[in-house]
Amino acid sequence: xxxxxxxxxxxxxxxxxxxxxxxxxxxxxxxxxxxxxxxxxxxxxxxxxxxxxxxxxxxxxxxxxxxxxxxxxxxxxxxxxxxxxxxxxxxxxxxxxxxxxxxxxxxxxxxxxxxxxxxxxxxxxxxxxxxxxxxxxxxxxxxxxxxxxxxxxxxxxxxxxxxxxxxxxxxxxxxxxxxxxxxxxxxxxxxxxxxxxxxxxxxxxxxxxxxxxxxxxxxxxxxxxxxxxxxxxxxxxxxxxxxxxxxxxxxxxxxxxxxxxxxxxxxxxxxxxxxxxxxxxxxxxxxxxxxxxxxxxxxxxxxxxxxxxxxxxxxxxxxxxxxxxxxxxxxxxxxxxxxxxxxxxxxxxxxxxxxxxxxxxxxxxxxxxxxxxxxxxxxxxxxxxxxxxxxxxxxxxxxxxxxxxxxxxxxxxxxxxxxxxxxxxxxxxxxxxxxxxxxxxxxxxxxxxxxxxxxxxxxxxxxxxxxxxxxxxxxxxxxxxxxxxxxxxxxxxxxxxxxxxxxxxxxxxxxxxxxxxxxxxxxxxxxxxxxxxxxxxxxxxxxxxxxxxxxx
Amino acid sequence: xxxxxxxxxxxxxxxxxxxxxxxxxxxxxxxxxxxxxxxxx
Numbered sequence: 001x002x003x004x005x006x007x008x009x010x011x012x013x014x015x016x017x018x019x020x021x022x023x024x025x026x027x028x029x030x031x032x033x034x035x036x037x038x039x040x041x042x043x044x045x046x047x048x049x050x051x052x053x054x055x056x057x058x059x060x061x062x063x064x065x066x067x068x069x070x071x072x073x074x075x076x077x078x079x080x081x082x083x084x085x086x087x088x089x090x091x092x093x094x095x096x097x098x099x100x101x102x103x104x105x106x107x108x109x110x111x112x113x114x115x116x117x118x119x120x121x122x123x124x125x126x127x128x129x130x131x132x133x134x135x136x137x138x139x140x141x142x143x144x145x146x147x148x149x150x151x152x153x154x155x156x157x158x159x160x161x162x163x164x165x166x167x168x169x170x171x172x173x174x175x176x177x178x179x180x181x182x183x184x185x186x187x188x189x190x191x192x193x194x195x196x197x198x199x200x201x202x203x204x205x206x207x208x209x210x211x212x213x214x215x216x217x218x219x220x221x222x223x224x225x226x227x228x229x230x231x232x233x234x235x236x237x238x239x240x241x242x243x244x245x246x247x248x249x250x251x252x253x254x255x256x257x258x259x260x261x262x263x264x265x266x267x268x269x270x271x272x273x274x275x276x277x278x279x280x281x282x283x284x285x286x287x288x289x290x291x292x293x294x295x296x297x298x299x300x301x302x303x304x305x306x307x308x309x310x311x312x313x314x315x316x317x318x319x320x321x322x323x324x325x326x327x328x329x330x331x332x333x334x335x336x337x338x339x340x341x342x343x344x345x346x347x348x349x350x351x352x353x354x355x356x357x358x359x360x361x362x363x364x365x366x367x368x369x370x371x372x373x374x375x376x377x378x379x380x381x382x383x384x385x386x387x388x389x390x391x392x393x394x395x396x397x398x399x400x401x402x403x404x405x406x407x408x409x410x411x412x413x414x415x416x417x418x419x420x421x422x423x424x425x426x427x428x429x430x431x432x433x434x435x436x437x438x439x440x441x442x443x444x445x446x447x448x449x450x451x452x453x454x455x456x457x458x459x460x461x462x463x464x465x466x467x468x469x470x471x472x473x474x475x476x477x478x479x480x481x482x483x484x485x486x487x488x489x490x491x492x493x494x495x496x497x498x499x500x501x502x503x504x505x506x507x508x509x510x511x512x513x514x515x516x517x518x519x520x521x522x523x524x525x526x527x528x529x530x531x532x533x534x535x536x537x538x539x540x541x542x543x544x545x546x547x548x549x550x551x552x
Numbered sequence: 553x554x555x556x557x558x559x560x561x562x563x564x565x566x567x568x569x570x571x572x573x574x575x576x577x578x579x580x581x582x583x584x585x586x587x588x589x590x591x592x593x
Contacts (some may be wrong), residue, residue, distance in 0.1 A: 191565055204555065276561065
């Protein structure tokens with residue numbers, strides 16, 4: 001139940017977030033401060049920042065709501081994301097970090113050329129705006145369901161004002177410090193939410209005993225979140241953590257390559273035992289509310305928490321929920337503003353802007369992204385689709401082709417030229433868009449699989465085909481990127497370990513991954529042991545990743 | 553088994569909250585003192 005004390009707690013938290021932006025505005029002296037927190041963040045801050053960005057109301061409300069409707073297998077949305085965190089940290093991001101980049105469009109410009117830079121920047125700005133809209137819509141909707149005294153539009157205004165002001169003032173520095181406070185609040189809210197819900201159904205043993213066998217099957221052979229979904233979402237997780245601007249900007253803010261690798265592996269490991277709290281609460285929803293199956297999946301959990309958590313705890317819980325949403329939204333606002341300012345505006349100018357001009361324009365772009373966010377939040381409200389469906393479609397279409405072009409062909413390959421990259425990127429997105437249209441017309445439940453496979457194969461085939469008709473890329477530029485990806489002999493970290501124990505840990509990672517995939521495959525064939533193999537494989541994989549950090 | 557996992561998860565979550573809070577306070581303290589700017593100079 002919600003009392004006056006809860007409202008006071010919520011508004012005190014919002015006021016503190018505003019104060020944080022003001023506090024850090026004095027530390028922002030130039031654009032690297034604003035975009036990347038001066039590339040000086042230690043491990044703890046990078047962990048908190050990445051984790052807070054990865055956890056939002058989307059986990060508490062939308063994904064858990066899908067668990068209430070479809071069963072526990074949607075948990076792989078997060079668990080494969082955690083595996084992807086460690087994978088990107090160990091195998092992809094070190095090469096990027098050594099290039100001292102700020103954005104992915106910047107990398108596209110460095111690897112392929114100016115046109116690839118511009119087109120990617122426009123696509124990124126569009127994607128950022130769409131993601132922001134979804135995030136803010138979910139925030140305002142949840143605020144309204146929890147505190148109906150304040151309507152949806154007022155919540156939209158309150159959240160927009162708070163997050164807009166602290167991102168405008170303090171840039172990435174205040175975003176990262178706000179993330180830390182928000183991550184702690186998110187964890188506390190996770191504890192509170194699960195405890196009060198699980199206590200009513202006999203805790204974890206009760207949830208599993210009372211739920212049907214299909215509902216607690218981690219790798220189902222059919223359905224919306226079946227074995228194909230798990231493969232697709234693992235791939236999208238890898239795409240997101242090395243190509244999503246909000247994520248990589250946090251990674252690039254790390255002090256050095258070591259900080260980045262350690263932080264990304266530890267984030268994956270820390271979040272894995274935390275995620276089930278949200279999803280298992282989702283499984284409890286149909287046990288406590290007979291109407292859960294027929295309710296809007298984005299509203300099931302809000303109603304459940306509202307009826308389960310007592311006053312005072314409710315205020316803290318809602319604060320955590322709001323904090324989780326604001327961290328994701330602020331990251332995306334900063335990311336969108338960075339791309340527009342650095343990759344579009346600065347490149348359109350004939351003269352090099354001064355440091356003060358750059359900083360001022362970046363702040364104006366923060367306001368512009370905030371306004372776009374409100375627009376897309378209203379579009380989301382009237383779209384009639386669930387947040388999970390909209391989000392997965394967006395990342396499937398935008399992230400898959402950029403991963404193919406930037407990472408597979410750009411960072412790891414050397415033959416593709418600018419024309420091939422542009423055609424592959426736009427072509428892959430167009431194929432993904434066509435796939436989603438077909439899935440909608442024919443009401444195909446496993447749409448994510450088809451969107452991801454279509455966009456992936458589209459860009460994978462179009463890129464080299466078009467590339468063949470044009471001149472090869474600049475050899476020097478390609479060699480510089482290949483060298484950065486490889487690392488030098490003196491560096492602490494190399495993708496292929498130098499020491500024998502390091503090589504053994506790499507073997508453990510590969511073995512864990514193989515057992516995980518075996519679990520997914522036998523799950524597709526309806527095996528009873530699929531869950532054991534998939535979860536066990538994941539645990540072995542993480543054990544390998546953690547020990548990999550100990551050896552050269 | 554599930555009961556054991558639940559207790560482990562609770563302990564893990566509480567320990568994470570405590571460790572992250574300590575780390576955050578230290579980082580905040582260092583930042584306010586401007587250490588990272590000094591190091592760069």
